[in-house]
Amino acid sequence: MxxxxxxxxxxxxxxxxxxxxxxxxxxxxxxxxxxxxxxxxxxxxxxxxxxxxxxxxxxxxxxxxxxxxxxxxxxxxxxxxxxxxxxxxxxxxxxxxxxxxxxxxxxxxxxxxxxxxxxxxxxSFRYAPSVLHAKQLVAEGAIGEPVEVECISHFNLEREIPFGWSHRKEDGGGRLNNNFTHTLSIVASVVGDKILRVIGEVRDDLGRAPIVEGVHNFTTRRDFIPKDLSDPALKWGQSNVEWSYTVLTQMQSPFAEKPVSVLFKHGGLVPRFHEDHIVFYGTKGAIYIKGHYGSGQLYLWSASKAWEEQPLPHNIAAAVPKIAGETQQxxxxxxxxxxxxxxxxxxxxxxTFKEGSEYQQLIDVIRKNDNWTELP
Missing domain, CATH: 3.40.50.720 (NAD(P)-binding Rossmann-like Domain)
Structure with missing residues (x-):
């Protein structure tokens, strides 16, 4: 050993x-x-x-x-x-x-x-069980050639969460850094990791957040939301990062002749109506996974012309660590x-850092927000 x-x-x-x-x-x-x-x-x-x-x-x-x-x-x-x-x-x-x-x-x-x-x-959410299942199905040709992917999430985060690193670009904040990185990694693991083109739009629809002392753990920050937001003594910090984004990429896939179109749509501060989801569409079928990081149930649309719930294959179930919590897993x-x-x-x-550096450079491009065509 x-x-x-x-x-x-x-x-x-x-x-x-x-x-x-x-x-x-x-x-x-x-x-x-x-x-x-x-x-x-x-x-x-x-x-x-x-x-x-x-x-x-x-x-x-x-x-x-x-x-x-x-x-x-x-x-x-x-x-x-x-x-x-x-x-x-x-x-x-x-x-x-x-x-x-x-x-x-x-x-x-x-x-x-x-x-x-x-x-x-x-x-690392590319290792969620249903994502691993989707990867296996696509490789087996279950949906034919992949043509399109859709990643939709709405987090409805509290606007009053205390000001901290997540509000500041220089501290690594923003939804692209902390949401898009996961969904991009998921898509890359399933259909292929060669990113050919990108276009995107970002929006800071938060503006400011209250400054509160004593927040040391990201997961408990909601416990520090001030009870009286109208208190004149309360100080505020200004956000300088995006809280919502829409990104469209074309990705080269070993399973398709043409580039795969991928939509990443995230609203950090807006509520969802139906569940967040990731969908892989192909020439012969589609895969739907519940959850913003693909951690929910997987459904397959194939020759039956209906969405059918799919059990997790034994080989994937055996490979996934027996740990509570999707992040920890x-x-x-x-x-x-x-x-x-x-x-x-x-x-x-x-x-690896190859992907990490590529993703960070991609985020810099998206944040320029200069893809608009002005109309007369």
Whole structure:
């Protein structure tokens, strides 16, 4: 057996703790964790039985000597820790977005290539069971040649959520960074990952959010929504990122002669009427998956000319980690593949900094919002 790999975690919130559990599930040792606030990182380390806890990333790299670093902080804080880790010789597992810009993401990808370290990019909902099922069906020709994909989601997020990293471009915020990255990865895994063309429109329909102290965990931010939004003493921060987007891409597929048209439609602040969904349309049928990240039931339209619920194949059910929660389940899947690859085992291709840098450059293009044709 290969010796256990040592992992150092950056980030103490939901993602940091989730990454730690995922790597433990993959058989690695979590030897340290780094956060911004000593009291918080000490509390998390104690709760999770992580031996080393601190606030200095460079010191942790030296003292913990990790084989892998796992980056689980907001995207705007990724660049320096990843650069230092690569230069130290660590393999890097990074949550999305990779950084806050296409240029810095491309730089880190090239640096990893030069230093010969492996990377994983955790746009990881491509490992949801129904997405894996759709991938298998498309490869088997169940819908003929794919021609079109539709990804629709409406989150109805509270406008009063306290101002934080998700409101700021420079911190890795925005719905493209934190929603589009997942759906793009899902589509790429099913129909093919060669992006040929893109056009898009973004909109900041939030404007501002209340500034509230004490929010340390992304998942509990709703608990800090002020009760009195008319309080004159309340301070407000200005959003500078998109909360809604519409993106159309053409993607080359090994299963189709012509490019596949893909629509990504997301409204972060508006309510849904029917369920969010992802649909793959082909020349002979279609696949419908409930849920914005394809985590719900899969239905197939084929020769019967009706939508029919499909059971999850046994091979996929056996491959999916037996973990509660779709986010955690997908992290476990990717961490397992990453660890196996580092240890020299053969694995299927998984998203790396190549995809992370491409996605970040694509987001920069979409955010220019300059695709309109003015009419006389």
């Amino acid at each position: 290969s010796p256990k790999l040592n992992v150092l975690i950056a980030g103490t919130g939901f993602a940091g703790q989730g990454h730690a559990e995922a790597f433990r599930g993959a058989g690695a040792n979590v030897v340290g964790i780094v956060g911004r606030t000593q009291s918080v990182v000490s509390e998390v380390a104690t709760k999770m039985a992580i031996p080393d806890a601190g606030t200095n990333w460079q010191d942790a790299l030296t003292s913990c000597q990790p084989d892998i670093v796992s980056i689980a902080t907001p995207g705007g804080a990724h660049y320096e820790p990843i650069k230092q880790a690569i230069e130290y010789g660590c393999h890097v597992f990074c949550d999305k977005p990779m950084t806050d810009s296409g240029d810095t993401a491309a730089e880190l990808y090239q640096l990893a290539q030069r230093n010969g370290v492996k990377t994983a990019y955790a746009a 997908c992290w476990h899947y990717l961490a397992r593949e990453f660890v196996k690859d580092i240890q020299g085992e053969e694995v299927d291709p998984y998203p």
